[in-house]
Amino acid sequence: MNTLAHASPEKLLASLQTMPLSELFQRAQDLRRSGHGTAISYSRKVFIPLTHLCRDVCGYCTFAKAPREVAKPYLSPEDVLAIARAGEKAGCHEALFTLGDKPELRYTAARDALAELGFDSTVDYLESVCALILKETGLLPHINAGVMTEPEIARLRKVSVSQGIMLETISPRLGERGGAHFGSPDKDPQLRVEMIAAAGRQRVPFTSGILIGIGETRLERIQSLLALKDLHDQYGHLQEIIVQNFRAKPGTRFAGCDEPDLDDLLWTAAATRLVFGATMNIQVPPNLSYDAFPRLLEAGINDWGGISPVTADHVNPEAPWPDLAKLESATERAGFSLQQRLAVYPAYVAGSAIWLDKQLATRVLRAVDADGFVREDDWMPGSLEPLPLAPRRPRVNVGIDALLSRAAAGSRLTESEVTTLFKARAGDVDAICLAADTLRSQASGDLVRYVVNRNINYTNVCSYQCSFCAFSKGKMHEQLRGKPYDLALEEVARRAREAWNRGATEVCMQGGINPRYTGDTYLELLRAVKDEVPGMHVHAFSPLEVAQGAATLDIPVRRYLEMLRDAGLGSLPGTAAEILDDEVRAFICPDKLNTEEWLNVIGTAHEVGLRTTSTIMFGHVEHYESWAKHLLHLRDLQERTGGITEFVPLPFVHMEAPMSLRGQSRIGPTWREVRLMHAVSRLVLNPLITNIQASWVKLGEQGVTALLQGGVNDLGGTLMNESISRAAGTQHGQEFAPEQMEAVIRSLGRRFEQRTTLYQQVPKERQEASFGAAPLTDMVMTPFSAKRKHVENVS
The missing domain is CATH 3.20.20.70 (Aldolase class I)
Known part of the structure; x- marks a missing residue:
């Protein structure tokens, strides 16, 4: 017309x-x-x-x-x-x-x-x-x-x-x-x-x-x-x-x-x-x-x-x-x-x-949400502000009911249909969260899981220039927040042993893309843990690190993943994904893997027998269409390989992020957007990815409690040493102990269960060791200039 x-x-x-x-x-x-x-x-x-x-x-x-x-x-x-x-x-x-x-x-x-x-x-x-x-x-x-x-x-x-x-x-x-x-x-x-x-x-x-x-x-x-x-x-x-x-x-x-x-x-x-x-x-x-x-x-x-x-x-x-x-x-x-x-x-x-x-x-x-409208509240990820109290509003788009029904039946929604769900307002947000929680109940019943683990970020030195990252440091940028470090292998092994003694079944290892690292370095880090604690599951190395390691050894990614697997790697974190939309990646991480490259590394990991998680970082410069593209990329990959264990939405914490300090980004998602990301992901990924996780690091106890009623069935890891989000400015601490995890779950009348990285049951002795754990000892942050010591020296 x-x-x-x-x-x-x-x-x-x-x-x-x-x-x-x-x-x-x-x-x-x-x-x-x-x-x-x-x-x-x-x-x-x-x-x-x-x-x-x-x-x-x-x-x-x-x-x-x-x-x-x-x-x-x-x-x-x-x-x-x-x-x-x-x-x-x-x-x-x-x-x-x-x-x-x-x-x-x-x-x-x-x-x-x-x-x-x-x-x-x-x-x-x-x-x-x-x-x-x-x-x-x-x-x-x-x-x-x-x-x-x-x-x-x-x-x-x-x-x-x-x-x-x-x-x-x-x-x-x-x-x-x-x-x-x-x-x-x-x-x-x-x-x-x-x-x-x-x-x-x-x-x-x-x-x-x-x-x-x-x-x-x-x-x-x-x-x-x-x-x-x-x-x-x-x-x-x-x-x-x-x-x-x-x-x-x-x-x-x-x-x-x-x-x-x-x-x-x-x-x-x-x-x-x-x-x-x-x-x-x-x-x-x-x-x-x-x-x-x-x-x-x-x-x-x-x-x-x-x-x-x-x-x-x-x-x-x-x-x-x-x-x-x-x-x-x-x-x-x-x-x-x-x-x-x-x-x-x-x-x-x-x-x-x-x-x-x-x-x-x-x-x-700083004043708007991902749709360009005024933010509904002053809440932001990483802060200790209480969750906003939104009044109940009537439904305005009953047309989304057909989308909810199709998603519940396992149908693949289109990009525009997923975007429509993310644009929901008023009472439609509650309707989407209710539909997601119904699916959660069908998939998981009243069971909520978590894993006892420790983060080991072995270096914060990085040659990449991601505009959202407050953790990584340039080669000698001591004027930035925190000094550059590169952990000695003895320290890596010591932290793994301490984590085991505190009931951990997993160490999650990631770091910056250190220009001194090669593919052999990652293998050394892996062996440092497996030699010290053979029973520890090592969940390590982002697709970017895998790609870098393979490139330095001049071998295909598949061959390098097989080497890591054979050396004891248990699974890969699906990080470095940020937003699987190349237009956005060109701004926030132009020198990182592009969307196709990231998907290829993850897909290849699945093909060689390594399971992975999947993530999204949202609330910075992207829009709802980007979120829809991201979720559909993951769904399509999972339909092909079946290797993704869970999906973890990671709200952008802006406080110390470079692009935020330069005034180039929003200040993280609104609470409405956080609710929708967890709920819509449950719907869009159904029935292929059944575990939707909420990040206590970004959202705090109050936030994850609310999201458990909106499609979430997993609280992730206790972490012991969270440092990446803390570098960005989150105020939610560095460990969420098993006692806290179970108190949150119990408050909703749900059942709780410790799990392994791959969603298996945890031996009783591991569970017992995780409660009443001794305080962590002081960490040794090996300066970047120090010469790496070999694991053979670890007693």
């Missing part, structure tokens, strides 16, 4: 006007659902009218005033900050600056006030107060400052995340005597088109739209929409199109004019959806439709615009914003979830490197 947008305005109008309203609305709704699912967005904002003075005299406007009608020409910096801080306290993220057009060109009072403030122009002052907002508050400015030059747009881009100007109409006819724009030079349509194009050249996320009911014809509306579409097709910068309905206001030239009725507004909004297609954000201000605003959703819109719990709509003061609770309730009754966004829309958040100033991009990324 969007092909209509390529027709002439006359043909497009004829097609739209002959289409039954019911069909028009249905097509608009179908497009909206295709592009936006069940999300209806809004921005929580404060409205800051920097000045009411304006050189234009539009026939319908009550915002613009003369100097005698205002207490002072401009808000002071203190006034601006007071409004902004009130908004911040009320949970707002946007500071909307609306002001008259170039008042200094008309009023002496404006020029004098600017001079007293120390500025030559309104735009100069606006730039300064936007910078003040950014410095003093957490709000992000959005600017509606009228017609500006391209250099002015470029300057304001550094202090705002988005800008906008309403085209209103493409028709110059309305600027003639008696028209709505008579006497308003800044309402010249060509002037506005040129400014919108300039914003496109400057890569500014931009808002525009049309104002209906001011004397234009429907044909002129279509022409205006097509003019905007042409601009967007050229620059890609129009993040939203507003369809605003004229309201007659006393005291204006248009006070006695007829207002467009609701049907006309709905027709225009639906036509706008058909012109711009599925993905454009179409907004109609709800306050201008009063109590009838829920009907606007019939026209295929997906955004309510800015809503303020603090300030009035100064452009339409007679029309108060709907109460947020009322807005949410009405949205949910219509079958949608209300999502708070920033002043910059999710698609432009995803492209922040292109669309936002670097410093602003950092602030934006």
Whole structure:
């Protein structure tokens, strides 16, 4: 249907006007659902009218005033900050600056006030107060400052995340005597088109739209929409199109004019959806439709615009914003979830490197989830903050029930279907978690397992530059957190013996990609443990280490895996996977194995008889589509080889991660996203991978307890010496003893069981040794410069 947008305005109008309203609305709704699912967005904002003075005299406007009608020409910096801080306290993220057009060109009072403030122009002052907002508050400015030059747009881009100007109409006819724009030079349509194009050249996320009911014809509306579409097709910068309905206001030239009725507004909004297609954000201000605003959703819109719990709509003061609770309730009754966004829309958040100033991009990324919407809570992985208490919300997308049924039956979902599950909001999240927990119960009953193990990270020296890793160190980067080390084999063997004495059945060994290491080094590390404790299961060497080891010996990966297996390797950790999406890997770990290479190493391990775990690291720069790709890669591999024992979601801990410190990533997944990752993985991997594990290191006791009720059946290892996540900033300690494991499981009325790495029963003497274990002795962190000693010296 969007092909209509390529027709002439006359043909497009004829097609739209002959289409039954019911069909028009249905097509608009179908497009909206295709592009936006069940999300209806809004921005929580404060409205800051920097000045009411304006050189234009539009026939319908009550915002613009003369100097005698205002207490002072401009808000002071203190006034601006007071409004902004009130908004911040009320949970707002946007500071909307609306002001008259170039008042200094008309009023002496404006020029004098600017001079007293120390500025030559309104735009100069606006730039300064936007910078003040950014410095003093957490709000992000959005600017509606009228017609500006391209250099002015470029300057304001550094202090705002988005800008906008309403085209209103493409028709110059309305600027003639008696028209709505008579006497308003800044309402010249060509002037506005040129400014919108300039914003496109400057890569500014931009808002525009049309104002209906001011004397234009429907044909002129279509022409205006097509003019905007042409601009967007050229620059890609129009993040939203507003369809605003004229309201007659006393005291204006248009006070006695007829207002467009609701049907006309709905027709225009639906036509706008058909012109711009599925993905454009179409907004109609709800306050201008009063109590009838829920009907606007019939026209295929997906955004309510800015809503303020603090300030009035100064452009339409007679029309108060709907109460947020009322807005949410009405949205949910219509079958949608209300999502708070920033002043910059999710698609432009995803492209922040292109669309936002670097410093602003950092602030934006820290405020959003993987879908680009505002984070629902302040919780983050690795912190000791309590889990957020989310109120029960109604279901909004019953369409996912068919997906849940197919997943429960073991069917392979498509990438778009998995993405749909990850996008779930409101009560749909609970429905997904319930479906996952039902599957968990069918697969595992009430049994929850864990393994007593010890981490041995034998070196933190690494030649790779992964942007998420706070553990590895460059060759001699002692200024980084922790000094470079390379454990002596005696220390590796000693730690394995100590772990055995404390009841461990496994040591998990991984390290950085030390440039001095060869394939023989990994074999030495393996033998150090097996010679000291023959009964210890060695779960070791990421696919990256395996690939490096094989390369240094100039042998195929398969041959090297066989050598490791024959030397006593029991299984491989499915780490270094991060996200199996090469577009994301190119940013977070460009020199690591790519997706195909990682899958090949893991698949080959399975073929030579070595089982592996599987992991995902999520919550940094990737998106839900990346999560879907990752899970389906694992499912397909498991269907082919059957060698994966469990899936372990690893929430990104951001505190010390380099890309977070550089402001290039989000701050980890939200709690909703953590719940969904564990639940959706249970569904998507069913029935091929039956063990879903929660990481106490990332989530803490409270987190894993909650996830055991959402599809998780395994608590992983006690670890004894967790160091990688601690280096990243997690505050959940380095060991979760068997007593703690079983207390968590018991609190839910579930049965507990110690397991081996390969999910076998643990001998009784091992279990007994694991309880009441002696404290760990001090570790010897062999400096990187020290010469490695051979295992033969270990007594």
